[in-house]
Amino acid sequence: MSVAIQTDRLTKLYGPGSGCRGITLSVKSGQIFGFLGPNGAGKSTFVKMLVGLIRPDAGRAEILGLPLGHREIRRQIGYLPELFRYQDWLTAEEVLRFHAQLGGLGGERREKRIRRVLNDVGLAGRTKERVRHFSKGMQQRLGWACALLLDPPLLFLDEPSSALDPMGRHDMRQLLLRLRQEGKTIFLNTHLLEDVESVCDEVAFLVNGRIRAQGTVEALLHPELRWEFEVGGWEPGILEGFTDPAGISIQVVEADDRGFARLQAVVTDREQAGWINALLVEQGITVYASGPVQTHLEQWFLALAEGEGGETRGSRDVADLARDPA
Numbered sequence: 001m002s003v004a005i006q007t008d009r010l011t012k013l014y015g016p017g018s019g020c021r022g023i024t025l026s027v028k029s030g031q032i033f034g035f036l037g038p039n040g041a042g043k044s045t046f047v048k049m050l051v052g053l054i055r056p057d058a059g060r061a062e063i064l065g066l067p068l069g070h071r072e073i074r075r076q077i078g079y080l081p082e083l084f085r086y087q088d089w090l091t092a093e094e095v096l097r098f099h100a101q102l103g104g105l106g107g108e109r110r111e112k113r114i115r116r117v118l119n120d121v122g123l124a125g126r127t128k129e130r131v132r133h134f135s136k137g138m139q140q141r142l143g144w145a146c147a148l149l150l151d152p153p154l155l156f157l158d159e160p161s162s163a164l165d166p167m168g169r170h171d172m173r174q175l176l177l178r179l180r181q182e183g184k185t186i187f188l189n190t191h192l193l194e195d196v197e198s199v200c201d202e203v204a205f206l207v208n209g210r211i212r213a214q215g216t217v218e219a220l221l222h223p224e225l226r227w228e229f230e231v232g233g234w235e236p237g238i239l240e241g242f243t244d245p246a247g248i249s250i251q252v253v254e255a256d257d258r259g260f261a262r263l264q265a266v267v268t269d270r271e272q273a274g275w276i277n278a279l280l281v282e283q284g285i286t287v288y289a290s291g292p293v294q295t296h297l298e299q300w301f302l303a304l305a306e307g308e309g310g311e312t313r314g315s316r317d318v319a320d321l322a323r324d325p326a
Ligand SMILES: Nc1ncnc2c1ncn2[C@@H]1O[C@H](COP(=O)(O)OP(=O)(O)OP(=O)(O)O)[C@@H](O)[C@H]1O
Pocket: 014, 017, 018, 019, 037, 038, 039, 040, 041, 042, 043, 044, 045, 046, 082
C-alpha cells in the first residue's frame, strides 16, 4: 500500500503552547485517517500546513509523493475548511461553476460533475437557490460538493459534519465509505467519535500540539481481550487456594456487602472465558452476565485530553493507555 501523506517533525508555532510541534505521521493511500484532539490542540493548523495555506516553521512533508508546497498538490486535493463560507449572492450551481473554473474544469464535463456532486451531497433539488437562503447544514453540504468537485484522490475534511443533523451525519458517513471504496484517501479532522469508530481505519490523537497516540482504532481500543463477569454470592477469598493452571488472574473491579461483584480477567480467547465461568459456578457463585469489556473511544479521548500538558502521559505506550486510560 502506498503512502498518501508522510510528515516528518512538521511544526508550526504561534506562541508557547499553541500550534503544533514535531508531528510525524504517515497516512496510507485508500485509508480514512481520523485526526482527533480537544479544542485548540492544533488539528486545523496541521491541516492548513498540508493543504498549503500556511507555511511550517520546521519539518518536512510529502503529499502524494510531492514535497509540501509543490503546485501540483493543489490539483490533487479537495479541502473542506472548518469555517466555510461561500459567496452568498450566488446559487449553489454558480458557486460550483466558479470553483470548477478555478480548477480548470469546463464544458460538459464540468456540468456533469456539478450535477453528480450536488446529488452526492443531497442538494440536487436546491441547485438554483441562492446560498444566502441556505441553512448552515446546507452550506456545509455545499462545502463537501466543492471539495469533491474535481474528483481528487486525496480529501482533507476539517470537522465536515459539524453543522449537520443526525440524518445528515449518517448520509455523510455513507458517502465517506463510498469514497474509500472508490480508492480515495481521506484525512478527517473531527470531534465526532461515533464517526471515527464507524469509518476510520487509523487515528492519531493530538493534545497540546503533539501526537499522544496513534494506531488502528481496533489496536487502540482492544489491545487485549478482557472479560467481565457480573456475579452474585461473592465472598472475599472465595477463590483462595484454588490452583489455576493457565495462570489467569481474576480481579475484583467492584463488590458490595450483599455478594454482588464485578470481576475481570484478561483471557486469550472465549474458551478461556467459558472456563472461568465454569470455575465460578463450581465455587457456588452465580454468574448473572459475562462478556468482553468494550472500551469506547470517548473514554480514550477523555483520558488523553485530561493528560494535556503531562509529558509523562505522552511517553506511555498505546497498549498501556488502553489498559489503564486513567
Ligand atoms: N493564526 C493564528 N494566530 C495565532 N494563534 C493561532 C492561529 N491559528 C491557531 N492558533 C492557535 O493555535 C492553537 C491550535 O489551533 P487550531 O485551530 O489548530 O486547533 P484545533 O485543534 O483545530 O481546535 P478546534 O477543535 O477548536 O477547531 C490554538 O491555541 C489557537 O489559538
